[in-house]
Amino acid sequence: MESFDFRSPSKICSIAERNLRPGEEFYSILIEQENGDVVRREIAGENWTEAPENCFAWWKTKMPANESGKVYWAPREAMLAFFDHVRQQPGQADTAYLTALLLAQKKILATKESWENDESSKLVLENRKEKIVYEIPVVDVSPQRQLEIQNELAEKLFSDFPPDQDRGEVSLN
Numbered sequence: 001m002e003s004f005d006f007r008s009p010s011k012i013c014s015i016a017e018r019n020l021r022p023g024e025e026f027y028s029i030l031i032e033q034e035n036g037d038v039v040r041r042e043i044a045g046e047n048w049t050e051a052p053e054n055c056f057a058w059w060k061t062k063m064p065a066n067e068s069g070k071v072y073w074a075p076r077e078a079m080l081a082f083f084d085h086v087r088q089q090p091g092q093a094d095t096a097y098l099t100a101l102l103l104a105q106k107k108i109l110a111t112k113e114s115w116e117n118d119e120s121s122k123l124v125l126e127n128r129k130e131k132i133v134y135e136i137p138v139v140d141v142s143p144q145r146q147l148e149i150q151n152e153l154a155e156k157l158f159s160d161f162p163p164d165q166d167r168g169e170v171s172l173n
Helices: 076-087 093-105 143-157
Strands: 025-032 038-044 055-062 110-116 121-127 132-137
Touching: 025 076, 038 076, 038 143, 055 076, 076 093, 076 143, 093 121, 093 132, 093 143
Parallel strands: none
Antiparallel strands: 025 038, 025 055, 110 121, 121 132
C-alpha cells in the first residue's frame, strides 16, 4: 500500500441535493446498504436530524472556504468503526487486511507480531488506547484488487478539509 488516490467527499448534501457552501457545517456518514456495500454521504447541518438507522459512524466538519490541497483523515474513531465493520463482513478479508495495514501505518494500531502455521498467517495488532488486540488473517491481494480497496478507503475515509477539531461530534452507532 504505497500510495492513495485521495478524493474529496461529494461536497453535495445528499438530503437537499445541493452544493455545500464554504464555511457551512455538515456531517459525513458511513452507511451500510442492503447489499452490504458501505457508502459515504454528506448531510448539511440544517438537514441533519439524526444518524440513519444503517449508519455505523458519522462525524461533523465544516466546508473549507478555499481548496487547501491538504488531505485529512476521518476521525480516528470513524476509521476504527470502518475497520470493525469490514472485518466482520463475509468476503471482506482483503479489505480488513489492507485497512489494518493502513491503521498501523498511521499508528492508530500497533503491530505486535505476525505468525504463520501450515494453514494460515495472521497479523496481530493492538489498539493501545482501548486495549484491544486484533488477529487479522494475512491475505494475498492482487495489485488490481489492492488499487480497488485503496480507492474505496480514500473515498470513505479521506477528505481535503479537517473534521471538527474537538472531535466531540463523532458517533459510532
